[in-house]
Structures are given as C-alpha cells and as structure tokens.
Amino acid sequence: MVLSVLQKQLRVLPLFEHATIPTKEKFALKAYLDHNFQGLGVLGRGQLFSLFHAEHLVEATKLYEVLIKAETFEEFLDLCHQVRDFVNEGLYVYALSVALLHRPDCKGVTLPPIQEIFPDKFVPVQTFNHALKEAFREPDKEKEIIVDMETTGNIRDPEYNLSYYREDIGINAHHWHWHLVYPATWRPEVTGKVKDRKGELFYYMHQQMCARYDCERLSNGMPRMEPFHDFHSPLEGYSSHLTSLMNGMPYPSRPNDLTLQDLKEVSLQDMERWRSRISDAIHIGHVQDENNHEYLLDETHGIDILGALVEASHESINQHFYGSIHNWGHVITARVLDPDGRFHLNPGVMSDTATSLRDPIFYRWHRFLDNMFQDYKETLPHYRKDELEFPGVEVTKVLVSAEHANNINTFKESAVLNLSHAYEFGRTGDVKVRYNHLSHEPFDYKIEVENHSSRTKPATVRIFMAPKYDELGNELHTKDLRRLMIEMDKFHHDLHPGHNNIVRHSKDSSVTLSSERTFNELAHGEGINEHANEYCSCGWPDHLLVPRGDEKGMPFHLFVMVTDWLHDQVGDHGKTGICVDAVSYCGAKDQLYPDRRPMGFPFDRSIERDHLEEWVLPNMRNTVITVTYHEDVHKEHH
Known part of the structure; x- marks a missing residue:
C-alpha cells in the first residue's frame, strides 16, 4: 500500500x-x-x-x-x-x-514547530507555572486557556531593550532549523547528498544575524555591539528565566564579570591556538591538510573552506590541526558557571541552537568569528567595474509602496503558542501562551528599469537595507556600512527592451519562510498535498524581515542592484522544485546554491569609495527610506 x-x-x-x-x-x-x-x-x-x-x-x-x-x-x-x-x-x-x-x-x-515540541526552550518558567495553575483552576476540560508571557528582565540592564529581538520565538526556531538543514557532521558518502557551499552558508547566515542585530541596536539608540575579543576578559551577565522541563533544572543565569575556564575536553589555550592557526592560514592564503597538501583560499572556494574550518564541520580540512573554535566557544561559554561539573548544573543557553540567540554573548561571539572571515575578505581584490556593471541596463527609480511612500511602519503584534503538545495538562482543551513580537506592515518594492538594448535580458534583482547613521548620528562610511547591509530579497526577472516596471511583494522575500504550520494545522492536513513545494521550515521569520526603526522615522539605505542572470545562474537550480522558499539564508535543498556570485555580493568585499553614492553604477540605485516604529500592539495573528 x-x-x-x-x-x-x-x-x-x-x-x-x-x-x-x-x-x-x-x-x-x-x-x-x-x-x-x-x-x-x-x-x-x-x-x-x-x-x-x-x-x-x-x-x-x-x-x-x-x-x-x-x-x-x-x-x-x-x-x-x-x-x-x-x-x-x-x-x-x-x-x-x-x-x-x-x-x-x-x-x-512537514516538521512540527520546535517551539511546540520544546516550549520550555522559548517560554519563561514563570509563564509555565502560571499556565499550570490556570489549568488546575479551570477544571472545564473543553475550555481553551490562554496566559500571557512574562518578561525576563528590566530596564536597569541596557541589553533588556533588545530582549524582544533576541528572545523572539521565530528567530530562535530559525536557528534550530538552519542547523537541521545543515548538520555539521553531514557525510555525503553516507547520505548520498552533497550540501553545496555549506561552509560559506555557515559564514553568511551568521554574518547576517550579526548585521541584523546591529540594525536593531541602532534602532534602539544603542551602540553597535562590542565583539568578543579574547578568552580572558570578564563577560557580561545574562539570565534567560528558562527551565528545562526535561530535568526540572534551570538554564543557569550568568552573573556579571565571570571569565571563561578550561574544560576537561578543551582548554582556553586550545582555543587561542586554533584562532592563531586560522588567522595564519588567512594571511598566507592557504590551509594544509594532514599530509601537508595545500588548499588555496582563492576567490571561488576560500570562504567555503574557511566556513567549514571555523564551524569544524565534516568538510573541515585538518580538523585535528585547526580545531573546532566555533562549537567549543558555545560550550565553554555555556559552562562558565560549572566548568568542571561539580555542581551538576545544566549548561547555559549558549549550548543549544534553539536558545543561544537569547544571550547577548552569542552575537559578540559570532562577530568575533565574523571578524576572522572579514580578514579573509580583505585579502581579496575590490570588485572591478566589469564585475559589478550590467551594460545597457539602468535602474531609474525605486519606491517602497506602503501606507506612506518610502516609509515602512513597524509595531508589536500578538501571537499565541500552544503548550499542549509538549505537556499533559490533564485536559482536552488547549493551553496556550500569548506573546508579542515585532512585525511590519506588508509593502511592495516598485522598481523601474530601462533596458537600452533591443533584446530581452534575464536579470537578478538584489535588494539590501542598512542604517544611514551610526550611534553618534554620523553618516556611516562604506567600510562599516557594508557589514550592516542586510539582504532583503533576491529574485529573477526578465527585462524586456525599453521600460520595465517590477513590483515585488515583501511576503515573497527569498530570505523569509512563507508560513509555519502548527501541530493542529498539520494534524488536520492543512496545506499538505502531494505536489506542494516542500516547506522546509528553514528561513528567517517574515515578521522580523524589517528592522524596528524608531518612533521619529529612522533613515535606511535601500539598495537595489540588477545583475546579469546569465552570469549568476547555476546549472541545476530549480530542477527538483523542493525547498526553495528561503534560499538566501537556507540554500536550496539537495541542489546547488542558486546564485553563482559570492553570498552577500556586492557587499561581501571592501569597497574602495568612502560613500555609497560615489560607487553606485547605472544598474544600481540607492534610495533613502524611513522605518517608523509604533508602540501599539496589533491584534492576534494566527
């Protein structure tokens, strides 16, 4: 059958x-x-x-x-x-x-959402306690119970301003899913499937997380984050208010000013040694395997080789020598309170892909790793004009069409999370948590392009956003700006001779996942059919596509570039039609990454001009838009 x-x-x-x-x-x-x-x-x-x-x-x-x-x-x-x-x-x-x-x-x-399988990784323990009491107090088995999510700190900690972002259920679920689609130990010889450009994707996805986090910091009037820089400086504190319901013990809080300690499996000296070996490899331009065979860190494969080395994935060349700096960094940080295990504490949130984004140290640690990748990118030549231009193609106008032109409104929206698939509350009615998350109004990009030639040209449209000013109100120069550029969308479009009007809806972004189905929806067969594009549950949450902005209306660069699709395309893309929802951060499952250019192109390398305007070519357009935050909470969103 x-x-x-x-x-x-x-x-x-x-x-x-x-x-x-x-x-x-x-x-x-x-x-x-x-x-x-x-x-x-x-x-x-x-x-x-x-x-x-x-x-x-x-x-x-x-x-x-x-x-x-x-x-x-x-x-x-x-x-x-x-x-x-x-x-x-x-x-x-x-x-x-x-x-x-x-x-x-x-x-x-389709996988059920991780936040419904292990809600204790997403919901503070006080909220669980509240839900249990309500379930006990309301013995009517059929009735649905909804409790509100508690907060995890207060304004005395400046980092609390960003808890809405770091503790967002959607981005933590995204991080968990990304590591499912790209397991570090994936062995193509066993599974029969190659993960194309997996090392580069590890670099790019985490680079984008750091860029987005800094955009949020600037939106809140805070300085960009200070990268983690050595293994002996005291760390800032963090308390997640999470308790693992698997063993009843909390994820420990980290007081201010603790320093990292050696573990029995790995020492801080190991970490420093690995860091300097990777750094040396970047500066001499190659890595060596166990047999002293050299692999060049060239323009085509260098970033992929380095990504595998830093993550210490199965593809890592000479893991014994270059070590596992990324993974052990997470573990050492998570065990800072109980490094030798004498108190039998749980590790902290940094040890788990579903919880680590909650901790401010996650972003500082990844900025430290990203600085190594950027050191490598600095060794590459600037893009030449002929690598950036698209002869005969001119972007003449870019407009964001929303309630107000060239302004995107952001606000808080309420949503609910069902706890009943994880815990037995002794009732048939569901027990749910109501929480607020940042969201944005839907909008369209309207892009006008002239094709000055007499034939149709297939094109790739690339859209990025970055804040115009730094934390002191100074205009950001390209050196810093390029590292804050967040990819908003990337798609294919045929340019007919003459004038072209391109309209693209924000919901269609190549960065975000289009929808997430709950346990109950899956159990009722919603959205499931033999021919549906498989939904891989990997992708940035749509509600966090746009940075928060501020109440006055925060200026952002909206940068649009049109490139020649014949140079960008990859042979087999689209042949399976599966899992091509959020390709920018997640790739396309079991097939080649659908863009031949380096991830983050054209902002993946340093730019020789100080100001973006001096660098822009006819096939690019930089428009300043504003993002305005409204404090009100919008209605429940299912």
Whole structure:
C-alpha cells in the first residue's frame, strides 16, 4: 500500500508529541538489543543535548544516519518507536528531524514547530507555572486557556531593550532549523547528498544575524555591539528565566564579570591556538591538510573552506590541526558557571541552537568569528567595474509602496503558542501562551528599469537595507556600512527592451519562510498535498524581515542592484522544485546554491569609495527610506 503525504504526516506527528514524557511502549529493551543502535544511549536521558558538543554530535549523527538509511517508511517508523524511550530526548528529536528532512520517502512531510515540541526552550518558567495553575483552576476540560508571557528582565540592564529581538520565538526556531538543514557532521558518502557551499552558508547566515542585530541596536539608540575579543576578559551577565522541563533544572543565569575556564575536553589555550592557526592560514592564503597538501583560499572556494574550518564541520580540512573554535566557544561559554561539573548544573543557553540567540554573548561571539572571515575578505581584490556593471541596463527609480511612500511602519503584534503538545495538562482543551513580537506592515518594492538594448535580458534583482547613521548620528562610511547591509530579497526577472516596471511583494522575500504550520494545522492536513513545494521550515521569520526603526522615522539605505542572470545562474537550480522558499539564508535543498556570485555580493568585499553614492553604477540605485516604529500592539495573528 502506498501512503499519501497526509497519511505519512499523521503517522509522524505522534513521534514528536510529549517528547519529554516516556511512552508506555515496550520498545526500549528491543533498542538496547538491536545491533543498529550500538553506540547509542550514551548521553543520559534528562541531560541537555548540545549540537556544539563533540560527543553528543557523534551519537546524534549515528542515530540520524541509521534513520535515513532505513529501507522503508515502515521500518523508519519502527526504529523511531524503538529508540524514543532509549536515547536522550533532545538528541532523539534532533536526529528524527534531520532524518525526516532528508529521507526521499518523507518529501512533503512537514516538521512540527520546535517551539511546540520544546516550549520550555522559548517560554519563561514563570509563564509555565502560571499556565499550570490556570489549568488546575479551570477544571472545564473543553475550555481553551490562554496566559500571557512574562518578561525576563528590566530596564536597569541596557541589553533588556533588545530582549524582544533576541528572545523572539521565530528567530530562535530559525536557528534550530538552519542547523537541521545543515548538520555539521553531514557525510555525503553516507547520505548520498552533497550540501553545496555549506561552509560559506555557515559564514553568511551568521554574518547576517550579526548585521541584523546591529540594525536593531541602532534602532534602539544603542551602540553597535562590542565583539568578543579574547578568552580572558570578564563577560557580561545574562539570565534567560528558562527551565528545562526535561530535568526540572534551570538554564543557569550568568552573573556579571565571570571569565571563561578550561574544560576537561578543551582548554582556553586550545582555543587561542586554533584562532592563531586560522588567522595564519588567512594571511598566507592557504590551509594544509594532514599530509601537508595545500588548499588555496582563492576567490571561488576560500570562504567555503574557511566556513567549514571555523564551524569544524565534516568538510573541515585538518580538523585535528585547526580545531573546532566555533562549537567549543558555545560550550565553554555555556559552562562558565560549572566548568568542571561539580555542581551538576545544566549548561547555559549558549549550548543549544534553539536558545543561544537569547544571550547577548552569542552575537559578540559570532562577530568575533565574523571578524576572522572579514580578514579573509580583505585579502581579496575590490570588485572591478566589469564585475559589478550590467551594460545597457539602468535602474531609474525605486519606491517602497506602503501606507506612506518610502516609509515602512513597524509595531508589536500578538501571537499565541500552544503548550499542549509538549505537556499533559490533564485536559482536552488547549493551553496556550500569548506573546508579542515585532512585525511590519506588508509593502511592495516598485522598481523601474530601462533596458537600452533591443533584446530581452534575464536579470537578478538584489535588494539590501542598512542604517544611514551610526550611534553618534554620523553618516556611516562604506567600510562599516557594508557589514550592516542586510539582504532583503533576491529574485529573477526578465527585462524586456525599453521600460520595465517590477513590483515585488515583501511576503515573497527569498530570505523569509512563507508560513509555519502548527501541530493542529498539520494534524488536520492543512496545506499538505502531494505536489506542494516542500516547506522546509528553514528561513528567517517574515515578521522580523524589517528592522524596528524608531518612533521619529529612522533613515535606511535601500539598495537595489540588477545583475546579469546569465552570469549568476547555476546549472541545476530549480530542477527538483523542493525547498526553495528561503534560499538566501537556507540554500536550496539537495541542489546547488542558486546564485553563482559570492553570498552577500556586492557587499561581501571592501569597497574602495568612502560613500555609497560615489560607487553606485547605472544598474544600481540607492534610495533613502524611513522605518517608523509604533508602540501599539496589533491584534492576534494566527
């Protein structure tokens, strides 16, 4: 019998329900005896699983490879049932998610949102407590209960101004999903699928996170972040107010002024050694493998090689020598309160891809790593005019069409999160949390382009945004501006001879995911059909596409560039039609990254002019727009 996508979806959903509660199934003993599962069950149940921890990752990789290789869908489900109560809960959900995203017979099956599987990674413990009391107080089983999300700090901490952004459920879920689509340990020889430009994508996605974070800081009248710079300076404090409901223990708070300590697995000296080896490789222009074979850090592959080296992914050339600076940085920071494990504390939020963006140190750490990537980019020549221009094509006008022309309004919007798929509240009615998140009005880009030739020219339209002024009110020069440029959209368009009017809706952005389906929607088969473009749940949340701006109306550069699609296109793009929703940050699943140019082009290299206007060519247009923030909260959004 051939199962439909909907039937498979309905068989898969229960694998994620109540993931932290042991089932009553008798599979665990079978898993213990099954030869497939040798080497599993090492990380104890109730421990916090971390993708950044080498030993955890070895076990998780073993499990997802077993699940991907299961010959039939039924066998896959059987293995999932066997292993569910046997391995660590977080490790199980991670491996199951990676397998589902990559099994050919699960094409079209959608992962339920991580925030509904593990809401304790997103919702403060006070809010949970409140929800439990309400469920107890309202014994009517059919009634839906909605409680409000508590806050996690106050104005005495300047970083609190940005908690709306760092603690946003959508961006933390995005980070979790990105690391599912791009597992560090992905082995093409085992899975049969190559992840194109994975190292470069690791660099670019995190570079964009840092750029977006600095745009938010400037929107709030705060200075751009201070990069992490050495392994001995005191760290600022942070408290997430999260408690892991898997083991009942909090993610520890970090008081101000703690310093990093050696762990038994890795020392600060190791970290410094790896940093200087990578830095040396950048300055001599090549890396060496174990056999002293040299790989040039050239314009085409250099950034991809470096990204793999810094992340220490499976593609890393000579991981033994260059180490694993990114991953261990997360782990060392997360264990700063209990480095030798004497107090049996949970690690802090930095250890988990679903929680690490909450902590201000995440952005400082990634800016430190990005500075290494930028050191490499500085070794490359400026783009020549012939690499930037598109002869015969001129962008004559760019307008943002919203309630007011060239102004985008931002505001808070309320949404709800269902807790009932993770916890047994002893009732049939759902228990939900209401929370507010930043959002923006929908808008269109209206772009007018002249094609001065007599034939149709296929083109790529690239749209970026960056603040016009720094924290002191000075105009940003291109040296700093290019690192604040956030990609807003990138798409293909055919330019007919003469005048072309291009209209593009903000909802269609190549950066954001178009929609996210809840557990309940998936259980009712909403949006599921055999031919739907598979929704991969990886992508920046649409509500955070536009930076917050400020109440006065904050000026931003809106930069539009039109390039020659014949130079940009990649041979096989679009052939499978799957997972091409948020390609800028997530790539296109199982196929080549759909743009031959370096990610972030043309802002990925230094620019020889101080002012953007002096550098702009006819196929580019820089328009100043404003983003105006309104304090009011808009209605609930499902």
